[in-house]
Amino acid sequence: MRREAGGRGDPIGLRGALADRLLVALIAAMALFAACAVAGQAAVSQLAQRWQQGANAAITVQIPNPSPARMESALEALRTLPAVREAREVDPARMAELLRPWLGDVAGLPLPGVIELRLADLAADPVLIGDKVAEAVPGAVTEAHGVFVARLAALARALSLAALGVVLLVAAVAASVVVIAVRAGIAARRDSVMVLHMLGAADRDIAWRFARRTSWLALLGAVLGVALAIALLWALMQLAAPILPEIGWQDLPWAGLAAIPVSAALIAWGATILSILLWLRRLP
Amino acid sequence: MPPFSVTAGFSASKRLSETARPCETSLMVRFGRVALAYPTSQGHPGQAALRDVSFALGEGSFTWLLGPSGAGKSSVLRLMQAAIRPTSGVVSVLGTDIGQAERAALPALRRKIGVVHQEFRLLPHLSAWDNVALPLRLAGRAEAAIRQDVNEILDWLSLAAKAGRGPAELSGGEQQRIAIARAIITRPALLIADEPTSELDVFEARRLIALFAEMNRLGTAIVVATHSEDLPARHPARVITLSEGRIIDAP
Numbered sequence: 001m002r003r004e005a006g007g008r009g010d011p012i013g014l015r016g017a018l019a020d021r022l023l024v025a026l027i028a029a030m031a032l033f034a035a036c037a038v039a040g041q042a043a044v045s046q047l048a049q050r051w052q053q054g055a056n057a058a059i060t061v062q063i064p065n066p067s068p069a070r071m072e073s074a075l076e077a078l079r080t081l082p083a084v085r086e087a088r089e090v091d092p093a094r095m096a097e098l099l100r101p102w103l104g105d106v107a108g109l110p111l112p113g114v115i116e117l118r119l120a121d122l123a124a125d126p127v128l129i130g131d132k133v134a135e136a137v138p139g140a141v142t143e144a145h146g147v148f149v150a151r152l153a154a155l156a157r158a159l160s161l162a163a164l165g166v167v168l169l170v171a172a173v174a175a176s177v178v179v180i181a182v183r184a185g186i187a188a189r190r191d192s193v194m195v196l197h198m199l200g201a202a203d204r205d206i207a208w209r210f211a212r213r214t215s216w217l218a219l220l221g222a223v224l225g226v227a228l229a230i231a232l233l234w235a236l237m238q239l240a241a242p243i244l245p246e247i248g249w250q251d252l253p254w255a256g257l258a259a260i261p262v263s264a265a266l267i268a269w270g271a272t273i274l275s276i277l278l279w280l281r282r283l284p
Numbered sequence: 285m286p287p288f289s290v291t292a293g294f295s296a297s298k299r300l301s302e303t304a305r306p307c308e309t310s311l312m313v314r315f316g317r318v319a320l321a322y323p324t325s326q327g328h329p330g331q332a333a334l335r336d337v338s339f340a341l342g343e344g345s346f347t348w349l350l351g352p353s354g355a356g357k358s359s360v361l362r363l364m365q366a367a368i369r370p371t372s373g374v375v376s377v378l379g380t381d382i383g384q385a386e387r388a389a390l391p392a393l394r395r396k397i398g399v400v401h402q403e404f405r406l407l408p409h410l411s412a413w414d415n416v417a418l419p420l421r422l423a424g425r426a427e428a429a430i431r432q433d434v435n436e437i438l439d440w441l442s443l444a445a446k447a448g449r450g451p452a453e454l455s456g457g458e459q460q461r462i463a464i465a466r467a468i469i470t471r472p473a474l475l476i477a478d479e480p481t482s483e484l485d486v487f488e489a490r491r492l493i494a495l496f497a498e499m500n501r502l503g504t505a506i507v508v509a510t511h512s513e514d515l516p517a518r519h520p521a522r523v524i525t526l527s528e529g530r531i532i533d534a535p
Contacts, residue, residue, distance in 0.1 A: 195405050198367060199466075200395030201422050202388075284368055284390065 023181045023214070024221040027174060027264055031225025032232075034170045034260050039233050041163030042253035048156030051149050059117040059126055061133055062141045066092075066113025070137050074115060077136035083124030090114040112141075119150075174264060175271040178214055182275045185210065197283055207276035211269045218268030222261035230257065311376070312474050312505040313341040313364055318373035320359050320529075329371065333359045334529045337373070341507065343473070346500045348516040349509040351526035357509035360526070361478050364507065365399050366390045378474060395423055398467030398504075400477035404459045406451040406466070412458075413438065413447040416465045423470060437465045441495075457488035464492070468499060475499060476507045481515065493519050 063074050071089060078087040095114055103109065117129070130142030186193060196206055230252070237247055320334040334356045341347055349357045362368045363375045366382050375382040380393050406415045413434060420430045438444045441461045451459055460480065467475060477496070481489035493508075493515060500506045508515070516523050525533035 191405070192407050192409070195407060196418075196422070198365065198394060198399065199419050199422055200391045200393075202391045205422065284366065284387070 020217055023177070023217045024224070026177050027218045027221025027268075028225035028228070030170045030174045030177070031222035031260050031264060032229045033225075034167050035226045035229030035257055036232070037163045037166040037170065038253055038256040038260065039229070041160050041167070042256065043251075044156050044159045044163065046251075048153050048160060051153035051156060059119065059129060059142060059144045061115040061117065061130075062143070063113040063115065063137055064139045064141075065110075071113050071115075074113075074133050074137045074140055077133050078115065078117060078129070081129060081132060083119055083121050083129065084117055085120040086118040088116050090116055171263065171267055174218070175267050178218065178268045178271040179275045182210055182214060182272050183279075186276070186279055193280075194283075197280070203277055203280045204273075206280060207273045210276050211272040214272045215265040215269040219261050219265040222264035226257050226260050310342050311340050312343055312345070312378060313339075313507070314374070314376040315339050315360070315363075316374035316376075318363065318370045318375055320356075320363065320368070321371045322368075332371075332529055334363075334370075337526075337529075337531055339524055339531065341505055343505055344500065344503050345505045346497070346519075346521040347505075347507045348521055348523040349507060349526065350511070350513065350516060350523050352511055354528075355511075355526040356529040357511075357526055358478055359529075361399075361476050361507065361509055364474070364476050365397050366393055395419065395470065396472055396474070398470070398472035398475040400460070400463050400467045400475070400480045402479040402482050404451070404463040404483075406459060406462055408451055411448050411450055412443065412454065412462045415451070415462055416469055419466060419470050433469060434465075437469055441465050456483050457485070457491070460484055460488065460492060461495075464495060468504070472504065474505045474507070476509075478509045479511070480508065481510065481512070489515075490518075 061074060061078070063070055075087055075089065078084050090113075092111065092113070095111055099111070126142060126144030130140075130144075133140045133142060193206060233252060237251075240247055315337050318334055318337040319332060321329040321332045324330040337356070337360065349360060351357050359368075363370060363382060364377055366377065366380075366385075369375075370383050373383075378393060378396055380389065382390075385393070406412075407418065410418070416438065417430050417434045420433060425433075435444065435447075438447050441464070443458060443461055443465065446454060446458055451462070454462065460483065464480075467477075475496070481492055484492060496506050496508065497519060510516075523533070524531060
């Protein structure tokens with residue numbers, strides 16, 4: 001009876017040459033890192049968005065007895081400051097609308113005039129801005145809570161970019177791991193590769209055989225890694241549940257997580273094809 | 285050994301005549317003032333392996349390549365199978381100039397040449413059957429046609445019962461016959477063999493040469509490199525004798 005060992009799909013014997021378990025384990029570990037980075041990036045990105053909304057008015061200035069002259073003086077003083085990008089009076093009608101839930105109908109109640117500032121430079125000192133406006137309009141009060149929030153939002157955006165950087169780094173390391181595994185595979189099966197080459201196998205045919213194997217192993221490893229990451233994220237969500245009751249499965253970046261195994265397989269495929277073709281170019 | 289039928293199963297010779305692009309219709313191989321120097325590890329040309337080698341082999345010829353170890357026989361065969369390119373001179377095989385051909389054109393040429401090595405070079409991870417089928421699969425033949433051809437040639441070589449075994453489970457003679465089956469399964473117009481009998485006993489060696497003679501009778505040009513003067517004496521044919529990289533006798 002005809003033996004099925006090797007089979008037509010694996011004449012080079014790659015099943016035993018590519019350190020399958022090690023490659024799967026390494027890709028799984030990297031997929032785990034990538035999945036955590038993707039989830040972290042999504043969470044931080046959401047936070048940044050939320051914080052950014054709160055930081056729209058980085059500084060507010062309250063002007064008691066808001067006569068048109070006092071408001072104009074305050075606006076003029078603020079607009080001369082280089083740190084201020086925009087100074088805009090909040091419409092009194094909008095103010096009344098905003099306060100209605102707390103104060104009811106505020107008609108007749110003396111309200112301060114409010115000026116919203118957007119800063120050109122978040123590092124600007126809000127105390128100095130407050131001093132300037134108080135010089136021009138005595139009694140003016142400056143609140144700078146938004147600066148802190150804006151700085152948090154900027155930090156969150158930076159973290160989000162860093163997470164993307166981690167994903168790219170993991171992808172590069174994964175490609176390197178695949179290249180190293182493929183080189184080891186070629187070294188282990190050099191004679192078989194040479195026989196195939198001399199029997200007239202085209203370079204792309206040999207490369208395809210390696211790529212099919214490595215991309216399958218990468219896909220397998222990445223699925224395992226992402227599954228582990230999902231389990232880990234679920235555990236984290238359980239820990240966060242008491243303080244963030246609204247958090248749930250729907251908050252996970254499913255599209256990004258699903259893209260990881262596909263990306264891993266594609267990266268393995270590309271890295272293998274390139275690596276094998278470059279090696280075969282040395283042969284006549 | 286059952287009779288070999290050229291009309292059954294095998295249709296590779298027809299395909300070969302359809303796809304080959306010979307520039308010299310009667311010549312299989314032509315060497316013109318060929319020199320070869322293998323590069324050193326630093327990439328510089330090393331000591332000359334071949335010097336001023338010229339000869340031509342016609343369709344359906346049988347040629348012994350004779351000479352002691354290191355004479356240059358294997359280098360000549362490696363040039364013939366497009367495994368290396370000449371340092372200078374012209375090597376034309378089945379109409380393709382090996383020195384000038386684009387790299388992408390060489391796999392198709394190699395698929396038209398059958399090669400038998402001294403050390404068999406079977407793929408250890410495949411069964412005997414799959415080893416024989418490999419050239420047909422590389423050529424993109426349909427599995428049904430492959431099955432028929434491989435079974436037929438294994439029958440012809442009395443190896444049908446060993447088809448499912450791996451190379452390590454076969455004797456030296458059986459491995460050599462599998463290697464030959466792999467070399468001729470595509471019905472190449474040119475079959476080259478490098479010291480094919482050196483690992484075989486006398487009986488297997490005679491059987492192998494008889495097989496080559498049968499292939500030659502069916503139209504395949506055959507080149508056999510050997511250091512044994514006994515084989516050409518038993519099976520008279522054209523002899524090209526090499527010594528220190530030069531042809532010293534080529535009638």
